[in-house]
Amino acid sequence: xxxxxxxxxSVEHSAATPTRREVYEAEVRRRSNRIALISVVSxxxxxxxLVPLAPGWEAVQRSFFNGRVFAETFPGLLEAFLMNxxxxxxxxxxxxITGLVxxxxxxxxxxxxxxxxxxxxxxxxxxxxLPVVLVIYIIGFGVPGLGLPRPWNSPYIWGTLxxxxxxxxxxxxxxxxxxxSIHQSQRSAAASLGLSDQDTMRYVVLxxxxxxxxxxxxNLFIALQKDVALLSFIxxxxxxxxxxxxxxxxxxxxxxxxxxxxxxxxTIPATRYADYLMNKxxxxxx
Amino acid sequence: MTAKLSLRMVRKRFDDHEVCKGxxxxxxxxxxxxxxxxxxxxxxxxxxxxxxxxxxxxxxIWLDGKDISEPGLDPQPVRQQIGIVFQSYNLFPHMTAxxxxxxxxxxxxxxxxxxxxxxxxxxxxxxxxxxxxEHYPDQLSGGQQxxxxxxxxxxxxxxxxxxxxxxxxxxxxxVGEVLDVLxxxxxxxxxxxxxxxxxxxARELANxxxxxxxxxxxxxxxxxxLFSQPREPRTKAFLSRVL
Amino acid sequence: MKLIAGPALALLFSTTxxxxxxxxxxxxxxxxxxxxxxxxxxxxxxxxxxxxxAPESGEGFEAAVAYAIAEKMGFGxxxxxxxxxxxxxxxxxGAKNFDFNMQQYSITPEREEMVDFxxxxxxxxxxxxxxxxxxxxxxxxxLDGLKDLKWGAVATTTAIPMLKDVIxxxxxxxxxxxxxxxxxxxxAGQIDAAIYDLPTALYLSAVVVENGALxxxxxxxxxxxxxxxxxxxxxxxxxxxxxxxxxxxxxxxxELAAIxxxxxxxATGVPVIE
Ligand SMILES: Nc1ncnc2c1ncn2[C@@H]1O[C@H](COP(=O)(O)OP(=O)(O)OP(=O)(O)O)[C@@H](O)[C@H]1O
Ligand SMILES: [Mg+2]
Numbered sequence: 001x002x003x004x005x006x007x008x009x010s011v012e013h014s015a016a017t018p019t020r021r022e023v024y025e026a027e028v029r030r031r032s033n034r035i036a037l038i039s040v041v042s043x044x045x046x047x048x049x050l051v052p053l054a055p056g057w058e059a060v061q062r063s064f065f066n067g068r069v070f071a072e073t074f075p076g077l078l079e080a081f082l083m084n085x086x087x088x089x090x091x092x093x094x095x096x097i098t099g100l101v102x103x104x105x106x107x108x109x110x111x112x113x114x115x116x117x118x119x120x121x122x123x124x125x126x127x128x129x130l131p132v133v134l135v136i137y138i139i140g141f142g143v144p145g146l147g148l149p150r151p152w153n154s155p156y157i158w159g160t161l162x163x164x165x166x167x168x169x170x171x172x173x174x175x176x177x178x179x180x181s182i183h184q185s186q187r188s189a190a191a192s193l194g195l196s197d198q199d200t201m202r203y204v205v206l207x208x209x210x211x212x213x214x215x216x217x218x219n220l221f222i223a224l225q226k227d228v229a230l231l232s233f234i235x236x237x238x239x240x241x242x243x244x245x246x247x248x249x250x251x252x253x254x255x256x257x258x259x260x261x262x263x264x265x266x267t268i269p270a271t272r273y274a275d276y277l278m279n280k281x282x283x284x285x286x
Numbered sequence: 287m288t289a290k291l292s293l294r295m296v297r298k299r300f301d302d303h304e305v306c307k308g309x310x311x312x313x314x315x316x317x318x319x320x321x322x323x324x325x326x327x328x329x330x331x332x333x334x335x336x337x338x339x340x341x342x343x344x345x346x347i348w349l350d351g352k353d354i355s356e357p358g359l360d361p362q363p364v365r366q367q368i369g370i371v372f373q374s375y376n377l378f379p380h381m382t383a384x385x386x387x388x389x390x391x392x393x394x395x396x397x398x399x400x401x402x403x404x405x406x407x408x409x410x411x412x413x414x415x416x417x418x419x420e421h422y423p424d425q426l427s428g429g430q431q432x433x434x435x436x437x438x439x440x441x442x443x444x445x446x447x448x449x450x451x452x453x454x455x456x457x458x459x460x461v462g463e464v465l466d467v468l469x470x471x472x473x474x475x476x477x478x479x480x481x482x483x484x485x486x487x488a489r490e491l492a493n494x495x496x497x498x499x500x501x502x503x504x505x506x507x508x509x510x511x512l513f514s515q516p517r518e519p520r521t522k523a524f525l526s527r528v529l
Numbered sequence: 530m531k532l533i534a535g536p537a538l539a540l541l542f543s544t545t546x547x548x549x550x551x552x553x554x555x556x557x558x559x560x561x562x563x564x565x566x567x568x569x570x571x572x573x574x575x576x577x578x579x580x581x582x583a584p585e586s587g588e589g590f591e592a593a594v595a596y597a598i599a600e601k602m603g604f605g606x607x608x609x610x611x612x613x614x615x616x617x618x619x620x621x622x623g624a625k626n627f628d629f630n631m632q633q634y635s636i637t638p639e640r641e642e643m644v645d646f647x648x649x650x651x652x653x654x655x656x657x658x659x660x661x662x663x664x665x666x667x668x669x670x671x672l673d674g675l676k677d678l679k680w681g682a683v684a685t686t687t688a689i690p691m692l693k694d695v696i697x698x699x700x701x702x703x704x705x706x707x708x709x710x711x712x713x714x715x716x717a718g719q720i721d722a723a724i725y726d727l728p729t730a731l732y733l734s735a736v737v738v739e740n741g742a743l744x745x746x747x748x749x750x751x752x753x754x755x756x757x758x759x760x761x762x763x764x765x766x767x768x769x770x771x772x773x774x775x776x777x778x779x780x781x782x783x784e785l786a787a788i789x790x791x792x793x794x795x796a797t798g799v800p801v802i803e
Binding site for chain 2: 185186188189190191192193194195196199203204207208211
């Protein structure tokens, strides 16, 4: 029986009947899925059974996983999160543009533009070397303190500038690494056709470079989404601050857990997507 | 006699390694010159010097009676007149074949895609790629990519074409289709300089074959002479290895 | 301040030691370390609640009240240990490193769900801190006049419900981590005014904020739930009744009022917002 059926497989070679190898692989797959499922279930069970046995669990549950506080504060947190989304929405394009400009400054080769190159180097060195919070404090309170009239002293403006300064330095470095990753032969080919340096950069190098660094930049922008919360230090009431207000009013940390959930709901899919892009790119390279 | 392109005592060094040690070479209008020689003998470097991709350290390069090797001279107009095709195609991977070809005429000559479309279509058709214009490089075979690279150089209407071992990265069955393109260009009277390992091809079509050895042109002459009665022992040794 | 602190302290200890004599048994076995009372305050602790960030001196309103309560509970000056905590440390679950915590904690029903408060030891008016420039620009101490100001507050205080419920400003208030940041925002002109408890506002306007001014106060009796400070303890702390007994005693004997007069007397004379 076995023999004949196998022979039939190879003879017919139809798409419907699986080959021996496919049968084997399906069996391996089934087995590993089963093992994965069992281990996930047992670890989850262990967490849900063992953690509540800890002596302090009740107190922790009351102050971190308090259903009543969660229900009362979650809508307010969601509303405050809109502020994060807005700040992100106007910061991200500014960061992308500034990062690109700085990357190009760093890449200038003409001696006349050496100051530009120096500026690019200093810029990326300084702003990558500073904690975001510091820059937000110094610029967010410092610049308006010079005596700017309203609305030009708004913490939204200067806080955004701080985010742009720091993040564009990172983006610039990522873009520059993308530029460096484009093989010299591409520049040679462009030059041999009589293209100018600017055109070579704009039409040949940059489009490839930027495509190569999309996943890396996505990771930066996910980090930015989280760091938007730091703007709360200079006044804006976004989700992190709102959670702090609730924490203080309720003497309870549950609002922070609520805020964490909202962040995760956004950043996990984004992170997965970035990883997916990165993997796809790595596969394409090999 | 005035040559189209003349090299006089051209020297080129990378750091402390001198790759061209005083090269003299004349290429007449409509002529096809082949550079042969062992790997590392300086063929690619010499070609790259000819269209100023590499600045030369000493000597002169004359194009149509004009010294183009003068330091400080803008290399772009020269490169528009001397096209080069590389061993590894170097197509722009993010552009379709047609966009690859049209980029330089658009940016350098200021032509629009509409202006260029008929001429480019004709070039693609002529080299058997009429149905591949909208493909991206990674959707093309090596031979097809190399032909697109040749079309890309030709679209700038250069007076001289340089080819740097353009068949050596190709599978043997694809070599023929690329060599056919060269035959075609030869028939049109294009002035060409080739670095090549295709000795049969050089024997068939070249006006002149130069044997490069350690940065010097050790021996040059018409193919029938150089291939059958080489003077220098080193040429003999090289030929006996490759033929 | 230094000048009156010495005699005041002497007075404090002389009176309490007499009264507390028979009452030292309540706290027995209920403190972290037997025979010792561990009290927490802020880091840093601010004027006029604690003078010079040195609660051990007994100078400043809360420092003085703390020693008075301790005395009533039977702990002499030498048996009081001070520790510092942030607000978050005070409310986090798990063992505490203090018996009770005093840093102007307002008593609210929501907080009472999580921690224990003593009876109030101070009922505070809320006050509006601003700068002379804003006053000169025509800001008025009326509810309507306040709506159009740009508001700020410290995020962890009960000033926020006050802002939202009573003043209802026309633009979103900005919130900050601490007094210093509110001050920076006022200096930068990013906010016009901030809400504080009256003693803190007085101190900030007089000493910290350049050109600072007090626009007015919301008297303690005005709002439905006045801002009352209580001693904070871990939920279910057995010490609570002892602390309450001590505070009741201090209130009834008038000692608490005397301490308040001594340290917070300037609070009168600030215009009242109707
Ligand atoms: N950019 C460079 N920097 C330093 N050395 C170089 C550079 N380009 C070429 N060389 C060196 O110059 C020498 C000649 O190189 P070239 O590529 O011209 O040889 P080739 O004759 O074309 O060899 P092949 O047949 O392998 O292509 C080699 O030793 C090479 O290592
Ligand atoms: Mg070569």
